[in-house]
Structure formats: structure tokens, C-alpha cells
Amino acid sequence: MSVPTQTVDKRVERSKAKVLAETYRQLVQSGIAGVSVDEVSRISGISKTTIYRHWPSRSALLIDACSRLGGTPVAPDTGSLRGDARALLSHLAHQLRTANWASVYPSIIDAAERDAELSTMQAALHKTFMAPFEAIIERAKAKGEVPRDHVTNDVVALLVGPFFFRRWFAKEGMDDCFIDAVVEAALR
Amino acid sequence: MSVPTQTVDKRVERSKAKVLAETYRQLVQSGIAGVSVDEVSRISGISKTTIYRHWPSRSALLIDACSRLGGTPVAPDTGSLRGDARALLSHLAHQLRTANWASVYPSIIDAAERDAELSTMQAALHKTFMAPFEAIIERAKAKGEVPRDHVTNDVVALLVGPFFFRRWFAKEGMDDCFIDAVVEAALR
DNA sequence: ACGAAACAGTACGGCACCGTACCGTTCTAT
DNA sequence: ATAGAACGGTACGGTGCCGTACTGTTTCGT
Structure with a gap:
């Protein structure tokens, strides 16, 4: 009665976890280009x-580590679209200020510009990140709160775009006033 | 009657130009991490x-090359803010599709996240890129087309953010319909 | 208890890169 | 014309990195 196709050996799980943790740390600290297998090995204590033995190449390790960036998405339900959007954007603003992935994401975006595998990984990550936004908009459409001829992805761009812009390009803050301005503009 | 503090030697100008051109080419093709002094030397024909002799380090060369990305900004004057915005965004959408800097910019954004010198360079580049947008908004404020309590940088984020989002994050197109949606939302 | 698998340690080979030193040649400014 | 600067070519030292081979040890599953 063995577990079918899973990795069950405790040693394997422990090694994998340690390696991924250290890879993640270097990823956050130095970006994709700053991750070296030698250093991951040295600091994690897991031999090269x-x-x-667990990843065929540095690239595979990186993709594995990056894939674990996305947290479990939470879709709020305050009753109104504006309330949901404000909640999501407030959370997003906080994440952009504090979360680890905020400093790694530009690295991924850059790499995705030239590497096909990383590009598909980024697409999946993006889909995960945007899912809650799509959800509240679709729900609002069903309730008639948003005209059906509004393209969902366009509304997402109107909501999220300004925040990404502020965090990585303009490097300005995102206070409640800004959140309100974005919500009012996008959900006019 | 010598030129005061300028480099006048034709050889110097020629060498510098060749090196910068090849650096720029590699920058566009492979991003910041993909620029190597050895290869610049090999392809440009200028010895290492x-x-x-002209740049103290690879980093200095990169910053010099990146600084030359910004083109001369054009501020349209169609008579109405909406017209100006549509013109600027249409031009931006086209640039994001075709221009060289569109593929380099994520590299700069990523590097700016960890390198102080590149960060200030990016700030200057950003200011140059956003200047036309600020100009048309300030002008509209003066004409009363935009309420004075609207923060200029917020409006810029509403206008430009969605386009950067589409180009680098969502990787979707930007047609005229999208342009209109952004303009109507931001300048509500 | 025992066979098999996973592990650490180490030492490589190969490559690409940065930055410098040296030497002989070419070109510019005056 | 000539001094001096800029240049090309080459070679080198040092570093960091990727990926593999080999050897012995530990640890898991049964």
C-alpha cells in the first residue's frame, strides 16, 4: 500500500525544501540573475x-522557485463592486510595499521578455494574481453593476495598471486617496 | 582658439560612437545582463x-548607453485634453509595440530595484518619458479642463499605468478601443 | 536487519567574464 | 614635420559559474 506517484522519502522532501527556501531567499535579495547554484548549495547545506539530482538544471530550479511566489488568492465579497475593488486594491498596495514577490517580479518580467519557459511561467503567475480581480468584475457583470460590453481585461488593466506603475516605474506611494481615484476612474 | 572642455579628437568620437552603438544593440537584444565588454569589443572592432580608456567600468558604459534611450518628447496640442491624451497614448502604444526601449526597460526596472546608480538613471529616464503627459495635464488645469485638486501624477498613473500593464505584464494588445476606455476613465 | 536510495564532500573541466599590462602602430593637432 | 595622444592586438590573472564524476557515508523503507 505505497503512495502512488508521490515523493515520500523524508530526505528528499527535506532537501528539496531547504534548496527551494534558499533559492527563494536569493531570488528576493538579488533577482533571478543573482541566484547561483553553488551559493544555494553552500548556504543551504545541501550538496550540489x-x-x-532533483532539478536537471539551474533554469529548472529557478522556474520551480518562481512558481511558488503566488499566494492563495482571496476574493472579497463586500456586497458592492466598489467595496470589493477597494479591498483588493488596498491589499495589493500593501503587498507591493511589503511582500517579497514585489522585488522579484521585475526580474521575472525582464527574463520573460527573452526566455520562452519563463514567459509561460510568468503568464501563469499573472493569471493567478489577476484571478480575484476578474472574479469581482464578472460577478458585478452578472448583477448588472457593470455593462456587459465592458471588456473584463480592460477593467483589470485600469484597476491594476496604475498600481504597478506607481510601485516599479514612478516609485511613488499609494495612499487611500489614490485607491479611491483609481476605483472611481475604472468603475465609472 | 581651441574648443574649451570638449572632446575634439575625431578618433575619440568615432570610437565612442561605435562602442555605444554596439552596446545599445546588445542591450536591446539581450538586456542589461547580456551586455559583455568582450563582445562589444569584438563586434564593434574597438579594442577593449x-x-x-573611455569608460572606467562596464557599469559606467551601461549607464551611459541607457541614458541615451529617451527620444525627444513631443507634446501635442490638439486643442482639447482628450485629443492630446489620445494622441500621446496612441503614440505610446505604438512605441511599446515597436520601439527598442520597450524591450530594455524591464531590464532597467529590475536593475534599479537593487542598484543605486541605475535607480537614479531610471528616475531621470522616467521623468523624460512622462514629461509630455504632465505637460498636457498642467495645461488643461490652467484652462480649467481638469479640477485643480486632481493630483497630476495620479492622472499620469491612470493614463500610462494601464498601457505598461498591458505591454509587460498582461501581454495583451492595445487597440483604439482600449485607448478610448483609458482616456474616458482617467479624464472622467 | 538489510538492501537500496539518498546524501555529503571534493575535485574537476570548461567556459565566460572583467579589468590590466605591455608593445608596436597610426593618426591628430599644432 | 613632429611630438604626443589614441589606437589595435595580445596575453594574462583572477573570479565566478555550471554541470559531472567519483567515493564513501548516512538514512529510509520494508
């Missing part, structure tokens, strides 16, 4: 031989 | 010795 073992690392290459 | 000469390169290091």
Missing part, C-alpha cells in the same frame, strides 16, 4: 550533487 | 583597451 543532490541539487542536480 | 580603448573601451576602458
Whole structure:
């Protein structure tokens, strides 16, 4: 009665976890280009031989580590679209200020510009990040709160775009006043 | 009657131009991490010795090359704020599709996240890029087309953010319909 | 208890890169 | 014309990195 196709060996899980944790740390600290297998091995205490036993290449390790950036998305339900949007954007603003992935994401975006595998990974990550926004808009459409001829992805861009812009390009803050301005503009 | 503090030697100007051109080419093709002094030397035909005679380090060369990304900004004057915004955004959408800097900019954004010098360079570049948008908004404020209590930078974020979002994050197109949606939302 | 699998340690080979030193040649400014 | 600057070519030292081979040890599953 063995577990079918899963990795069950405790040693494997422990090694993998340690390697991924250290890879993640270097990823956040130095970006994709700053992750080195030698250093991951040195600091995590897992020998390089073992690392290459679990991942075929540095690239595979990076993609594996990046894929774990997305947290479980939460879709609020305050009753009104504006309330939901404000909640989501407030959370997003806080994440952009504090969360680890905020400093890694530009690295991924840059790499996705030239690497096909990372590009598909980024697409999946993006989909995960945007899912809650799509959800509240679709729900509002069903309730008639948003005209059906509004393209969902356009509304998402109107809501999220300004925040990404502020965090990574303009490097300005995002206070409640800004959140309100974005919500009012996008959900006019 | 010598030129005061300028570099006048034709050889110097020629070498510098060749090196910068090749650096720019590699920058566009492979991003910041993909620029190597050895390869710039090999392809441009300018010896490495000469390169290091003009720039103290690879980093200095990169910053010099990146600084030249910004084109001369054009501020349209169609008579109405909406017209100006549509013109600027249409031009921006086209640039994001075709211009060279569109593929380099994520590299700069990523590097600016961790390198102080590149960060100030990016800030200057950003200011240059956003200047036309600020100009048309300030002008509209003066004409009473936009309430004075609207923060200019907020409006810029509402206008430009969605386009950057589409180009680099969502990787979707930006047609005229999208442009109109953004303009109507931001300048409500 | 025992066979098999995972592990650490180490040492490589190969590559790409940065930055410098040296030397002989070419070109510019005056 | 000539001094001096800029240049090309080459070679080198040092570093960091990726991925592999080999050897012995530990640990898991049964």
C-alpha cells in the first residue's frame, strides 16, 4: 500500500525544501540573475550533487522557485463592486510595499521578455494574481453593476495598471486617496 | 582658439560612437545582463583597451548607453485634453509595440530595484518619458479642463499605468478601443 | 536487519567574464 | 614635420559559474 506517484522519502522532501527556501531567499535579495547554484548549495547545506539530482538544471530550479511566489488568492465579497475593488486594491498596495514577490517580479518580467519557459511561467503567475480581480468584475457583470460590453481585461488593466506603475516605474506611494481615484476612474 | 572642455579628437568620437552603438544593440537584444565588454569589443572592432580608456567600468558604459534611450518628447496640442491624451497614448502604444526601449526597460526596472546608480538613471529616464503627459495635464488645469485638486501624477498613473500593464505584464494588445476606455476613465 | 536510495564532500573541466599590462602602430593637432 | 595622444592586438590573472564524476557515508523503507 505505497503512495502512488508521490515523493515520500523524508530526505528528499527535506532537501528539496531547504534548496527551494534558499533559492527563494536569493531570488528576493538579488533577482533571478543573482541566484547561483553553488551559493544555494553552500548556504543551504545541501550538496550540489543532490541539487542536480532533483532539478536537471539551474533554469529548472529557478522556474520551480518562481512558481511558488503566488499566494492563495482571496476574493472579497463586500456586497458592492466598489467595496470589493477597494479591498483588493488596498491589499495589493500593501503587498507591493511589503511582500517579497514585489522585488522579484521585475526580474521575472525582464527574463520573460527573452526566455520562452519563463514567459509561460510568468503568464501563469499573472493569471493567478489577476484571478480575484476578474472574479469581482464578472460577478458585478452578472448583477448588472457593470455593462456587459465592458471588456473584463480592460477593467483589470485600469484597476491594476496604475498600481504597478506607481510601485516599479514612478516609485511613488499609494495612499487611500489614490485607491479611491483609481476605483472611481475604472468603475465609472 | 581651441574648443574649451570638449572632446575634439575625431578618433575619440568615432570610437565612442561605435562602442555605444554596439552596446545599445546588445542591450536591446539581450538586456542589461547580456551586455559583455568582450563582445562589444569584438563586434564593434574597438579594442577593449580603448573601451576602458573611455569608460572606467562596464557599469559606467551601461549607464551611459541607457541614458541615451529617451527620444525627444513631443507634446501635442490638439486643442482639447482628450485629443492630446489620445494622441500621446496612441503614440505610446505604438512605441511599446515597436520601439527598442520597450524591450530594455524591464531590464532597467529590475536593475534599479537593487542598484543605486541605475535607480537614479531610471528616475531621470522616467521623468523624460512622462514629461509630455504632465505637460498636457498642467495645461488643461490652467484652462480649467481638469479640477485643480486632481493630483497630476495620479492622472499620469491612470493614463500610462494601464498601457505598461498591458505591454509587460498582461501581454495583451492595445487597440483604439482600449485607448478610448483609458482616456474616458482617467479624464472622467 | 538489510538492501537500496539518498546524501555529503571534493575535485574537476570548461567556459565566460572583467579589468590590466605591455608593445608596436597610426593618426591628430599644432 | 613632429611630438604626443589614441589606437589595435595580445596575453594574462583572477573570479565566478555550471554541470559531472567519483567515493564513501548516512538514512529510509520494508
